[in-house]
Structure formats: structure tokens, C-alpha cells
Amino acid sequence: MLNMKNVSKVYRTDTVETHALREFSLIVEEGEFVSVTGPSGSGKTTFLNIAGLLEDLTDGAYELDGRDISKLNDKERSRVRNEKIGFIFQSFNLIPELNIFDNVDVPLRYRGFNADERKRRIEQSIEMVGLGSRMQHLPAQLSGGQQQRVAIARALAGEPRFLLADEPTGNLDSQMADSVLDLLAEINAAGTTIIMVTHELGLADRARRNIFVRDGQVSDNAPELHLASMAAG
Amino acid sequence: MEFGPIWRAMMRNKGGYLLIALQIAVTMAVMVNAFAIMQERSIKMSRPSGIDDANTFSLVSVGFKPDMDAKTLVQEDLDLLRGLPGVVNAVETNSFPLRQGGWSEGLHREPGVGKSVSSSAIYFVDEHGLDTFALNLVDGQNFTPDQVSWDSDSPDFWPATVIVTQALAEDLFPDHEGSYVGKTFWFNDENPANIVGVVERMQAPWPTWTGVERSMLVPLRRESEFARYVIRTEPGYRDELMVQVEELLSGSNKDRIIRGLGSAEEARKLSYLGDAAMIKILSFIVVLLTAITGLGIVGLASFSVARRTRQIGIRRALGATKPAIIRYFMLENFLVSSVGVVAGGVLAIGLNIVMVQAFALTPLAWYVIPVAMIVLWVVGQAAVAGPARRASAISPAIATRSI
Numbered sequence: 001m002l003n004m005k006n007v008s009k010v011y012r013t014d015t016v017e018t019h020a021l022r023e024f025s026l027i028v029e030e031g032e033f034v035s036v037t038g039p040s041g042s043g044k045t046t047f048l049n050i051a052g053l054l055e056d057l058t059d060g061a062y063e064l065d066g067r068d069i070s071k072l073n074d075k076e077r078s079r080v081r082n083e084k085i086g087f088i089f090q091s092f093n094l095i096p097e098l099n100i101f102d103n104v105d106v107p108l109r110y111r112g113f114n115a116d117e118r119k120r121r122i123e124q125s126i127e128m129v130g131l132g133s134r135m136q137h138l139p140a141q142l143s144g145g146q147q148q149r150v151a152i153a154r155a156l157a158g159e160p161r162f163l164l165a166d167e168p169t170g171n172l173d174s175q176m177a178d179s180v181l182d183l184l185a186e187i188n189a190a191g192t193t194i195i196m197v198t199h200e201l202g203l204a205d206r207a208r209r210n211i212f213v214r215d216g217q218v219s220d221n222a223p224e225l226h227l228a229s230m231a232a233g
Numbered sequence: 234m235e236f237g238p239i240w241r242a243m244m245r246n247k248g249g250y251l252l253i254a255l256q257i258a259v260t261m262a263v264m265v266n267a268f269a270i271m272q273e274r275s276i277k278m279s280r281p282s283g284i285d286d287a288n289t290f291s292l293v294s295v296g297f298k299p300d301m302d303a304k305t306l307v308q309e310d311l312d313l314l315r316g317l318p319g320v321v322n323a324v325e326t327n328s329f330p331l332r333q334g335g336w337s338e339g340l341h342r343e344p345g346v347g348k349s350v351s352s353s354a355i356y357f358v359d360e361h362g363l364d365t366f367a368l369n370l371v372d373g374q375n376f377t378p379d380q381v382s383w384d385s386d387s388p389d390f391w392p393a394t395v396i397v398t399q400a401l402a403e404d405l406f407p408d409h410e411g412s413y414v415g416k417t418f419w420f421n422d423e424n425p426a427n428i429v430g431v432v433e434r435m436q437a438p439w440p441t442w443t444g445v446e447r448s449m450l451v452p453l454r455r456e457s458e459f460a461r462y463v464i465r466t467e468p469g470y471r472d473e474l475m476v477q478v479e480e481l482l483s484g485s486n487k488d489r490i491i492r493g494l495g496s497a498e499e500a501r502k503l504s505y506l507g508d509a510a511m512i513k514i515l516s517f518i519v520v521l522l523t524a525i526t527g528l529g530i531v532g533l534a535s536f537s538v539a540r541r542t543r544q545i546g547i548r549r550a551l552g553a554t555k556p557a558i559i560r561y562f563m564l565e566n567f568l569v570s571s572v573g574v575v576a577g578g579v580l581a582i583g584l585n586i587v588m589v590q591a592f593a594l595t596p597l598a599w600y601v602i603p604v605a606m607i608v609l610w611v612v613g614q615a616a617v618a619g620p621a622r623r624a625s626a627i628s629p630a631i632a633t634r635s636i
């Protein structure tokens with residue numbers, strides 16, 4: 001379903017060239033729950049941004065759902081993001097001046113659903129993350145864990161095939177992190193493909209498959225993760 | 234559309250939007266009323282004087298020899314002028330429309346001491362006056378030569394016949410229906426004047442006078458060393474004849490000087506100088522105010538885009554296309570402008586009512602407010618276009634890159 005082949009990404013400024021990804025290749029099948037770990041600055045977020053069509057790649061090939069992404073224009077890329085991909089970010093990224101209901105509504109409006117359809121989906125997804133009583137609250141009136149649940153509700157309301165999460169528990173304490181991960185596992189069990197970037201090995205372990213990134217490449221040997229798994233096991 | 238969430242988001246951040254809406258409202262109120270004043274002034278300025286402004290000029294002959302024969306000189310001058318190629322006609326008179334100086338007289342409907350019922354500008358002319366001024370005679374007849382007299386031969390001063398403007402006739406005889414020819418009124422309390430002709434229009438010398446449309450031709454020639462000539466030319470001959478006539482008259486008699494040469498067009502311009510300046514100043518104010526409002530909108534929108542950089546990136550990540558981002562700011566501006574122009578409409582009408590009462594301004598034409606609304610809507614959308622375009626260029630990667 002996701003197929004990256006020799007993808008590279010170079011950030012150029014006046015003085016420096018940063019090779020964030022080099023010859024990065026990865027295939028993710030439908031229904032997988034993949035965790036991506038690696039040291040800070042190794043290119044995890046860059047990979048996720050390219051996978052989620054938030055950034056262009058410099059070189060290589062990327063196919064999502066059988067479509068060659070490099071051939072899409074901005075409007076088509078926006079549409080793919082809107083319909084096929086749900087995003088969960090480390091800093092929640094709710095829109096502060098919109099209440100919970102309106103936040104979840106944002107991608108649905110871009111999708112062009114009618115008011116009834118949007119309302120049904122919003123209420124259903126907010127109920128699913130257990131915040132049915134908070135629809136009129138503003139993000140600032142919720143705890144971090146609750147905000148991340150809203151973000152998950154927003155990501156899922158459009159029923160995307162693909163969920164991309166960048167350090168989704170990075171700003172949460174471990175108890176909240178656990179409950180968010182439980183939620184993700186549930187979602188994956190229901191059929192949504194998930195790619196989750198994290199630097200917390202304990203969390204990575206809960207995915208069904210682990211990818212280790214180092215220096216912008218998928219690394220074959222991931223000793224730390226292996227050790228963590230053994231410790232956990 | 235997405236008015237709902239945009240409106241709710243704005244209501245959580247009212248301050249800036251309210252200020253801009255207020256600015257739009259004030260701009261609109263000023264714009265509308267300035268326009269009403271400008272319109273009134275320009276209507277005033279475009280009123281016809283009744284004479285052929287474009288082809289008429291005037292000059293004054295001032296004799297300085299104590300015992301000169303003014304009668305003969307005036308007649309010689311007029312014969313000379315009327316014989317010049319390019320001259321349609323010429324007359325000796327005391328003033329002409331919009332000259333800002335002239336003679337006015339109170340008029341009575343009955344003889345005897347009493348209050349005057351009307352007043353009129355007086356133009357002393359001979360039988361060539363009607364033609365020289367190119368007046369449109371709508372009733373009666375021109376003076377016959379024997380109705381015209383010299384003031385030195387006229388013991389009562391006021392002659393017995395006059396030609397009046399339609400406006401004067403109506404003011405003198407408000408209840409009268411039918412022809413005014415043959416009607417009589419009185420100068421002072423004992424000099425009857427019989428109306429022999431009615432002209433459509435001939436303005437008084439004073440443009441700000443409420444009775445500016447009331448004037449009359451009086452068939453009296455004045456024997457004076459001070460003589461004003463009004464000359465009408467064929468179209469296109471005025472400027473060269475002005476030069477030629479001045480030279481001719483100066484040369485024909487060395488005992489006088491020629492002064493005050495000027496066209497009726499110049500006099501007209503001069504008399505409306507204040508109105509023209511008012512129109513310029515008001516247009517400048519309206520343009521300035523609109524520009525300031527436009528800049529205010531640009532400022533607010535730029536600030537709003539900068540403040541929401543992150544959320545714009547998030548929206549892009551969630552599937553907003555670039556046009557959708559632009560539309561967001563356009564709609565937001567449309568809402569602010571709408572509040573502004575609706576409040577501005579109320580303010581404008583209120584201000585207009587005050588001005589109508591205080592300065593006798595004519596009430597607003599119905600279309601002024603809708604037009605002003607549309608203008609300000611368009612200004613707002615134009616002002617927000619730049620910042621909105623910049624907003625649409627924000628990368629969706631902002632969502633993951635900034636913490």
C-alpha cells in the first residue's frame with residue numbers, strides 16, 4: 001500500500017545541505033501497524049512528512065495506494081491528505097479558537113460532506129475517543145491526553161486508510177500514553193494502517209513491526225530495540 | 234459555506250475585527266455623506282446660466298475726460314462691436330450671470346408703500362440684450378427700439394416694460410395660471426412695470442443667492458463714462474476677438490481705458506471656485522479614508538495570518554487546498570466588512586438626517602448606500618488578497634516541524 005524506493009530528501013539553505021533521507025526504501029502493507037524509531041535527527045519526521053504528502057521528496061519513487069505521488073499537483077495532494085490520510089501530531093495541533101466539535105469538523109468540510117453527514121461522523125468519532133460530553137469545550141479546556149484523543153477523533157472522522165502519527169505520546173505522561181496506544185491498537189485492529197514515529201522503545205514494541213532509522217536510512221540492525229524487546233519479554 | 238466556524242473563531246478574538254469593522258463603518262458614513270455634498274455641489278455647478286457661457290465675454294470702458302459725451306461713445310462702440318466679423322451681437326449692460334456683482338431690486342405686487350413680495354437681479358439692456366445673452370424667449374416679445382430709453386431722458390428712471398425669467402414670474406405671481414405677458418408689478422412703490430416677455434432662464438450674478446434664477450431685462454441705457462459691454466461671438470471666435478476688441482476700443486478713443494476683460498466662462502469658474510475646491514477636498518478625504526481603511530485591513534489580515542501560521546499549516550495538512558485557505562481569509566474579511574457596512578449604513582443615514590436638518594442638504598439618493606457598501610466590500614477583498622495569498626503559501630509541514 002505504501003511503497004518508497006530510494007527516496008532521498010535534501011534540505012538546502014544558503015550555507016548547508018542536510019541529507020535528511022538517503023536511499024530510503026520501505027514497503028508497508030495494508031493493515032500493518034509499523035513503528036519507526038531512531039535517534040533524534042535521523043530523519044523520522046522527514047519520512048513521515050513525505051509519506052503523508054506534507055513535503056516533496058528530492059529524489060526516488062513513492063507510490064501510495066498504487067498512485068505515483070510525484071505526478072500529483074497541489075490540489076490532488078491536498079485531496080489525498082484529506083481522504084486517505086489521518087495525522088496525529090506530537091503537539092496535538094488542535095485549532096485553539098475552535099471548539100472540539102468544530103476541530104473535528106475541519107477535514108470533513110474540506111471533504112465536502114453535507115451537514116448531516118459531518119455531524120454524524122463528528123459525534124461518532126468524538127464518542128469513540130470518550131469525549132462525547134466535551135464537544136463544546138475549547139482545546140485549552142482539556143488535558144493533554146484529552147486533546148490528543150480529540151486529534152485522533154479528527155484524524156479518524158474521515159475514515160482514512162492510513163494513520164500517520166509523529167511522536168503521538170511525546171507530550172503525554174505514561175498513563176495517558178498507554179491509553180492513547182490502546183486506542184491506536186484498537187483502530188489498527190479495525191483495519192486502519194498505522195505508521196507511528198516514536199523514540200520511546202517501549203511504545204515501539206507495541207507495534208507489530210519495527211523500523212529503525214539511522215542517518216536517513218532504514219537500518220537493518222537495531223540493537224537497542226532488540227534489547228528493549230527482550231527486556232519487555 | 235464555512236461561515237459558522239469562521240464567525241465563531243472571530244468571536245473568540247473580537248478586538249481587532251471590531252476595530253476594523255468600526256473603521257469601515259466610519260469610512261462608509263463619511264464616504265456616503267461626502268458624496269451627497271459633492272453631488273449637490275456638482276449639480277449646483279452644472280446649472281445652466283441661461284446665457285451662452287462659452288462664446289460670451291465682457292469688458293469695461295472707463296472714460297477719464299470730465300466732459301466727455303458718453304452717449305455718443307457708447308453708441309459708437311456698440312456700432313463698432315456689432316459690425317465686427319465673428320461678433321453675433323453686443324450690448325451695454327451693468328452685469329451678467331455669475332459675475333458676482335450686480336444690481337438687485339425689491340418688487341411689489343401693488344403700488345403704494347408696503348413690503349416687497351419678491352426680488353430680482355436687474356440687467357439694463359437695449360433691444361440687443363435678448364440676443365446678446367442668447368436667452369430663450371418662451372413667451373411675449375423682445376423690446377422694441379422705442380421701449381428702450383436713456384436714463385438721462387427718463388424722469389422716473391424705471392421704464393414701463395420688462396422681460397422676466399420664468400422663475401421670477403412664478404415667484405411674483407404664484408397663483409397665476411397662463412401667460413405672464415401683460416402682468417404688472419411695481420418697482421419701489423410707484424413705478425409700474427409691464428411684462429412684455431418671459432425667458433426660460435437667466436441667472437442672477439450671485440450663484441449662492443437662493444433667488445439665483447430670478448432676474449429681468451430692463452430696457453434702460455445708462456449714460457455713464459463707465460460702460461460694461463457684453464459681446465457674444467460665433468463659436469470659436471471668442472479668444473481672438475477678446476484680444477482684437479480690447480485693442481480696437483483702446484485705439485478708437487484715447488480718453489478712456491479698457492479694463493476687466495474676461496470671458497463668461499472664467500466668471501463662471503470663479504464663481505464656483507469654492508464649490509470646486511470643496512469637491513476636491515472631499516474626494517481627497519474619501520480616497521484617503523478608504524486607503525487608510527484598506528491599509529488597516531491589510532494590517533489586520535497580515536497579523537491574523539502571522540498569528541495563525543501554525544493553524545494554516547494544520548489545515549493544509551488536514552486537506553485544505555491553497556484556494557481553500559485564500560477563501561477562508563476572504564470570507565473572514567467579508568464578514569468583518571459586512572458588519573462594518575451595515576453599521577456604516579445606519580451611521581451614514583443618521584449623519585445624513587442631521588446634515589439635512591442642519592445644512593439643508595438634499596436627502597441621499599437611494600443608490601448611494603448600496604454603492605458605498607459594494608465599494609467597501611471590494612476594497613476589503615482587494616486588501617485581504619495579498620495576505621491571503623501569502624497564507625496559502627504556508628507549508629503543511631509546519632504541522633510537524635514547529636512545536
Ligand SMILES: Nc1ncnc2c1ncn2[C@@H]1O[C@H](COP(=O)(O)OP(=O)(O)O)[C@@H](O)[C@H]1O
Nearest residue numbers: 011012018020039040041042043044045046047
Ligand atoms: N526544514 C528543514 N530545513 C533544514 N533541515 C531540516 C529541516 N527539517 C529537518 N531538517 C534536518 O533534517 C534532519 C532530519 O530531521 P527530522 O526528520 O526532523 O529528524 P527526526 O524526526 O528523526 O528527529 C535533521 O538533521 C534536521 O535538522
Ligand SMILES: [Mg+2]
Nearest residue numbers: 044045046166
Ligand atoms: Mg521528529
